Structures are given as C-alpha cells and as structure tokens.
Amino acid sequence: MSQTMQIGERETSLWGRLRLTIARRTEGRGVVLLAAVLIVVAFTEPLVFTSYQVSLGRIALIGLVALGLTAVILMGELDLSVASTLAVSGVVVALIPDIRLGIIAALVVGVLIGVVNAFFVAIVGINSFIATLGMLFALRGLAFVLSDEAPVKITDVEAGIAFGQPLIGPITPRVLIFILAFIAIQVFVSRVKAGREFFAVGGNRQAAYDAGIPVKRRIFTGFMISGFVAALAGVINTLERTAADPTAGATVLLASFAAAIIGGNYLKGGRGSIVGTLIGATALGVLQVALTLSGVQVPIQQIFIGGILLLAVTTDPANLRAVLGSVRSLRLGRSKLQTPGSGS
C-alpha cells in the first residue's frame, strides 16, 4: 500500500496515520522499557507507586541532568563533564554563606563550564567526547580542591531542610524545578528558532552552515544549557542533603546518559525528543527506586543501569540501520558475485 503512495498524497486511514506517526517518533525503545519496568514493578514491588514521592525525586534527579545532555546530544555532541559540573556547583553553593548568592554563583559556574566546553569543541575543534572527558577529570579535581577533599556542610541548614519539604502534595521544589526545566527546554527546542536549529546542526552540520545557521553559536548555547542544568542539579542536591559531596554525580552520569539515549536521542545528532528523555528518565528512576526498595545490592543496581546503557547505545536506530544495511548489501553483493549474468 505504502509503495504505491504518491509523494504528497495524504494517508487517510486511521491505521496508516498511526503508523506514520510512529515511524516519525524516536521514543519507541523508551516506551518499551518504561512499559516493561512498570509492569514488572507493579507485580513485584508495588511500594514504588505508593511511595511516589521518592520515585518522583529520583526521576527528577536523573531527568534534570538528562535534559541538559539532550540539548547537546541533539547537535551530535556529548557532554561527559556534567557529573563533575554537578559536584563543583554543589560545593560552590555550600562554600558561600549567603544562600542566594551561593545559588547564583553556582549557576554562573555551571554556565562558564559550558562556555569552556563549547570553546574547545566549536573553536579549537576537539572532539566533544575527549574535550569533556578532560574537563570531567579536571573539574573533579577542582571539586576536591574547593572542598578540601571532604563533604562541606551548608551554612544555612534551616533553608536546606525547608527546601526538601513538599510544596503541594508530593511536589518538592526539586520536582517543580524539573517540571519547569522540562517545559522550558521542550518549548525551546520545538518553538524557538535557536532551539529548532539544534536539530539542523546535529542532522547535517555542513548544510546548517550553508543555510546560514550560526553553528558555533548554537554549540555554545547547547553546552551552556547542559552546564546550567547540571549546576542546577548540583545546587538541588546540596540543599536537600544540607551538605556538598565532592564525589557527587558519578552514579547520576550513567543513569542520565541511559535515560537520554534510550529515550530516542540519536548520538549522531539531528533526531531526538525531550519527551523521550522524560520517558527514559521515568523508566530508569522507577527501576532504581524499585531495586533499592527490594533490597537489591548497589553492585547489582550498577549492573542493571550499565546493562541498560549498553543496550541503549548498541540499539541506537541510526547505527542499527547502518549495520543492517551493510549486512544486506554484503549479502546482495555476494549473491551478485556468485551468479554473474544470471539476470536476477
């Protein structure tokens, strides 16, 4: 049916339209994982749903970092330094006595880290994996230096405790901030011109240049978003725990990468969705809480999250299509070689 369809002709049947919509979306794997997690959890550990405040907090933590990553991944870049950005900004908040000033300083630090990352990627021309990996280690060192290699207590403990309390129902400030960040980034990449250009930069950089898109400036925007959001996550972490941990963020890195990638953001860039990141973060957050509640040891949890990340990155549709295509062409090529002139 679809083979006889003309270009521009509209698919009118409900099933056809549905199929087209599904083909356009990239969240498929995230939805499957979320469904599987929810079904298994519903039968084995229903406590996750009754203690939804814990689950929401976890989803917000993973999701917030993953949101920032998504902005960068859409352009085909990667920001590994988010884990250390989180730690550094968390320490900065704790070090400055005035809490408002501390929050502002921490967020500024996050944006500055984004600027440095973007400088190495866009101006110097280093691969973002390596540049941000170097930053990951250097900033981890900075977090240790600033904190004197020990957790730092925040000065205004009262404010920190108040920050951890729910506002309305199960909505803690952390969850509220996550929801706001989600809406802001969703609107940015779908409605704002600069955000929509992220897809163009990731899809075909040369074409984006030729179309007059300021590619370098967009890369700066993306890394600044991911730095800012990671810093936000670091601030929230420190306030909720009333202390900053210089080693924070190492475990979040893995889960948020898994969330962003399984949510359907192609690592090569150009395709992906913020909603997918939300779906992925939900699946991983629920899974983590369920594992913790059922008393699964931390090493086993690591294996689970690591396994999901490995699965997510090996089933990246952009790669998988290329792999299947090369297998097919290989087979085609061989059959042609074997039967030359058979006219098949």
Place this chain on the structure above:
Amino acid sequence: MAKETLTEVIAVAETESAITKSKTSPLEWIAENGIFVFTALLILASVVFVDGFASLVNITDVFHRAAPIGIVAVGMTFVVISGNYLDLSVVAQVATSAVILIAVSNEYGLPLAMLAALLAAAVFGIVNGVAVGYFKANAVIVTLSTTYIGLGLLRYFSGGSIFFGPPDGLIREFGLGKLGPVPYSALVLLIMTIILGFVLNRTNFGFLVRSFGVNERATRLSGTNTAAVVIGAFLVTAVAAMVAGWVLAAFSNTAVSAMSQGYDFRALAAIIVGGTSVFGGKGSVLRTLVGVIFVSVLTNVLVLSGISFGYQQMALGALIVTAVTVDALSRKVAKR
C-alpha cells in the same frame, strides 16, 4: 589485493603529510616532537630542583607506579590509533584481573588463576569490540557502561572485600623482584612495549588497525572485516589490562575492586601526551611509553612537592586538554 589498495591509501596520506611537512610550522613541530623535549626537560628539572627525586628508592617507586599504568596505556594505544577514542573500562579490567589472580590462585593455584583472568579479559574485549565494531556504537559510552557492569559484577562476587596473597610464593617474589634499581614490573612494561610495537608496525593486523584509524571507509571498501579489526584492538587492550592487573596485584600482594581507580584517565593522559592522535591513525606504542614516563614523573614530582590529590587531578585533566588542543590546532595549520 585488499592490502595493496590500502597501501595506496596510506601512501597517499603519507605523501600529503610529506608535502605539508616541507613547511612545518612551530606548532606542528611541537605536536610532533615536543614530548621528547618536554620529558627530558622535566626529568632534568626534577633532578635539579626537587628534593628526593633522584634517590634510588624514589626512582624504584616511580618505576613501580608507572609499570601497571604504562602496560594499560601501551595496550589502549591500539584502540586510540584505530580511531575509537579510548577504552574507559580498563579500570574494571585491571581490578578484575588482579582480584581473580589473587583470589583464584589462593584456592586453585596460579595456572588456573591466570587462565580465569585471561577468560575475563577475553569477555571484556569481545563485548566492547562487538558493540563498537559491529554495532557501530560510540566507544566512550559503550566502555562507560561496561566499566559499571564489570565493576558491579566484581563487587558482587568479591563482596567488596580485600584479598591477600600468600606471604611467599611466585607472585610475591615477582612483585618484589628487581634487576638493579629496575623492578620486574618495569621490565614487563618494556617487553609489552616491544611486543605491541612489533604487532602494530610489522604485522598485518597492526597495519589494518592503523589504516582503519586513517580511513575507516577505505579500509572497509577494500574488503577488510573492519568489525574484526576493532574487536582485535579491544582484545589487545583487554590483554594488556590483564597483565597490568597481574603486575599490580603482585606488587601489593593484595587485590580489591577499587584498586585501579583513575587508570583510564592516567593511561589516556599518557597516550595523548605521547603524541598519539585522538583523531586516529597517527601514533605509536613507543610514544605512549614516553608519555607514560612524562605523566609518571610529573605525578611523582607533584606528590613529592606535597601537592594535594585535587590539584594533581586538575593538572592531569588540563594536560589532556592541552595536548589535544595542540594536536587539533596543528592539524588545522597543516590543512591550510
């Protein structure tokens, strides 16, 4: 035939670089040869200015610490040259090999322990290699996930406990053995460098690794099974990490899952500082050896000067970024 086509590809690449070499800029010269000068200067300055550096005890200590990281680094050079960035999972691989060597040899003897460690290394290398080579997944993300899977498995099966080797025996003798001021472990590093240098420069496999790094597409179109080349590169890294785990376990005669923290990063620093390009195709095992010496001496000097862990970490991170920047800029200059 495949090899002939590839030889042409490499020949073209070399002629191009020869053309640009006729007007080498200072930046390119630094990217190419700077490390040898810097290493010599660093050692000279350390001998003159740093108290306690030139003592026999300290030199042996530098060798002891450099050996396992160096062995990891010369192995990982294969992955970097093949253009697949790096293998972060060496952290898990070294710890796994060390724990297996001590724990299994306590129960079942050394030969079986070495066999078990080899098996574990093969699993690591094949999983990484298949995911990167066959599924074309990003090497950084793949090896990040296998790091956590590997460390998770290791912590689960070892219960996070420390394993102690027997007070005397082959492992202990090897770990403490010295040839003059040079411990056996440093000799292992030297032997690994020679073997892997031979593999990279003189064998068909090494040739394919380099050509894959120069031009992936040309290598594939010439009929090479590129997935196998990538799997091979990750296997070499895994085997080197296994040997590093043995050396590390023998030296301290203990093994614990957290013992190899930071190895990924130090090995990468050594490789990049040595002048092997993260863009793939360019570099050598010998350069990595020089990079290892540079990084080890630098770390030792920082420790001797009483500089804290945080600053050391920052310094090495900055070193990686600087070295990559020099490499990237020299490429830009060369293209002009």
